[in-house]
Amino acid sequence: MAVLGHVDHGKTSLLDKIRGSAVIEGEAGAITQHIGATAVPLDIISSIAGDLVDPDDFDLPGLLFIDTPGHHSFTTLRSRGGALADIAILVVDVNDGFQPQTLEALDILKRSQTPFIVAANKIDTVPGWDPNEDAPINDTYESQSERVRQRLDESLYEIIGNLSDEGFSADLYWRVQNFQRNVGVVPVSAMTGEGVPDLLTVMMGLSQRYMKEEMEIDVSGPGVGTVLEVKEEKGFGKTVDIVLYDGTIKEDDTIVVGGQNDPIVTEVRALLQPRPLAEIRTESRFENVDEVGAAAGIKVAAPELGDAMAGAPVRVVRDRDLDDVIEEVQAELASIAVDTAEEGVVVKADTLGSLEAMADALDEAEVPIVRAEVGDVAPRDISVASTAEDPKQQVILGFNVDVLSDAEHRAETDDVTIFTDEVIYQLVEEYDEYVEGIEQ
Numbered sequence: 001m002a003v004l005g006h007v008d009h010g011k012t013s014l015l016d017k018i019r020g021s022a023v024i025e026g027e028a029g030a031i032t033q034h035i036g037a038t039a040v041p042l043d044i045i046s047s048i049a050g051d052l053v054d055p056d057d058f059d060l061p062g063l064l065f066i067d068t069p070g071h072h073s074f075t076t077l078r079s080r081g082g083a084l085a086d087i088a089i090l091v092v093d094v095n096d097g098f099q100p101q102t103l104e105a106l107d108i109l110k111r112s113q114t115p116f117i118v119a120a121n122k123i124d125t126v127p128g129w130d131p132n133e134d135a136p137i138n139d140t141y142e143s144q145s146e147r148v149r150q151r152l153d154e155s156l157y158e159i160i161g162n163l164s165d166e167g168f169s170a171d172l173y174w175r176v177q178n179f180q181r182n183v184g185v186v187p188v189s190a191m192t193g194e195g196v197p198d199l200l201t202v203m204m205g206l207s208q209r210y211m212k213e214e215m216e217i218d219v220s221g222p223g224v225g226t227v228l229e230v231k232e233e234k235g236f237g238k239t240v241d242i243v244l245y246d247g248t249i250k251e252d253d254t255i256v257v258g259g260q261n262d263p264i265v266t267e268v269r270a271l272l273q274p275r276p277l278a279e280i281r282t283e284s285r286f287e288n289v290d291e292v293g294a295a296a297g298i299k300v301a302a303p304e305l306g307d308a309m310a311g312a313p314v315r316v317v318r319d320r321d322l323d324d325v326i327e328e329v330q331a332e333l334a335s336i337a338v339d340t341a342e343e344g345v346v347v348k349a350d351t352l353g354s355l356e357a358m359a360d361a362l363d364e365a366e367v368p369i370v371r372a373e374v375g376d377v378a379p380r381d382i383s384v385a386s387t388a389e390d391p392k393q394q395v396i397l398g399f400n401v402d403v404l405s406d407a408e409h410r411a412e413t414d415d416v417t418i419f420t421d422e423v424i425y426q427l428v429e430e431y432d433e434y435v436e437g438i439e440q
């Protein structure tokens with residue numbers, strides 16, 4: 001399950017509260033730089049949710065939460081048909097309400113038809129709020145003054161109204177009968193834990209229902225997954241953090257991974273598993289395991305992963321024909337490949353999912369793309385952009401990526417303009433303004 005929402009609305013804090021560790025403290029500027037996957041076992045969920053969740057009612061082992069800094073990575077996870085991102089939590093700050101990335105996330109949820117609930121976060125910041133640590137929402141709501149309740153109600157109804165403007169019929173979660181038809185809004189505080197029992201209860205119910213009806217995960221076949229992140233790891237070289245959503249992956253398995261150029265064929269050297277309740281991106285003491293079954297977040301160490309891309313498919317070959325598997329991976333990559341033109345702007349993005357979303361947005365704005373790639377803005381991108389004849393196309397648009405310092409210098413000398421942003425439509429708007437400026 002993925003957690004989406006606008007910057008600073010509390011996605012990481014909410015997960016943090018749930019897993020009871022302090023990932024946020026180790027985060028640079030408390031901004032999530034990377035995607036993490038956190039497994040929360042059922043017994044922990046039921047202990048947080050108290051009376052609301054009886055573990056005997058569920059046959060799920062627990063929930064796997066994916067914290068998404070760029071919610072577009074979610075598109076890739078989702079389009080793989082993965083069990084993991086089959087439901088989502090959209091986090092909205094009750095005071096701040098709907099923001100650009102909230103709308104962008106909603107748009108993705110709409111297009112992918114993903115069932116989701118809304119966590120109306122930071123209820124403790126409602127003026128006059130009297131906190132009740134970790135209490136279910138009903139209890140804490142009852143204990144607030146009339147005035148405070150009214151204020152909260154107003155904010156909640158504004159969110160419900162915003163959802164309805166976007167075409168979702170939503171209501172407070174306890175009034176929702178059918179979560180597939182209506183969006184439930186759960187008031188919570190990641191800070192005080194109020195409403196978190198309710199949130200987990202609704203999530204468990206939704207996953208149980210959805211997983212049972214919609215999918216059976218095949219846990220015995222060759223593993224299928226998606227790359228979340230490519231990372232240098234001491235002693236292992238380049239590794240990939242993957243979400244395995246089907247089958248198993250074992251040490252010594254031959255795997256095929258989507259790369260910048262051709263699919264990478266390599267052999268698993270080590271499988272490094274974060275412990276339950278540990279965050280994959282901050283956990284340094286991984287457990288070395290021989291085998292992992294879906295669904296899980298796992299770090300894979302293998303040679304030649306330097307070219308692997310975030311958002312790309314990973315497949316275990318096992319007893320199948322290698323060429324068939326390579327073809328499968330190629331087909332999957334082709335389905336998310338961006339159509340490029342002879343001339344146009346250069347686009348860089350952090351994952352395949354976000355690259356795809358960028359390409360869609362630019363297509364709508366009728367901006368041609370000459371080159372589209374996953375990764376930071378590098379000197380070779382400047383070379384490509386600088387060869388454009390039209391100054392409007394001597395441009396690089398970077399979504400959720402960094403500009404390498406030598407690229408920055410090159411851009412200055414080569415007269416290439418670089419735009420970067422964390423919100424797609426803002427990036428497109430910036431570019432539009434730039435073009436208008438040139439045309440005047």
Ligand code: GTP
Binds near residue numbers: 005031123189
């Ligand atoms: P990005 O990863 O940067 O998109 O942000 P995020 O959505 O993960 O938000 P994060 O969890 O980092 O929280 C942002 C800020 O809001 C932090 O300073 C948190 O302490 C604060 N915050 C989050 N949830 C709550 C809440 O329920 N109540 C209060 N008072 N503060 C909160």
Ligand code: MG
Binds near residue numbers: 011013030031032
């Ligand atoms: Mg975060």
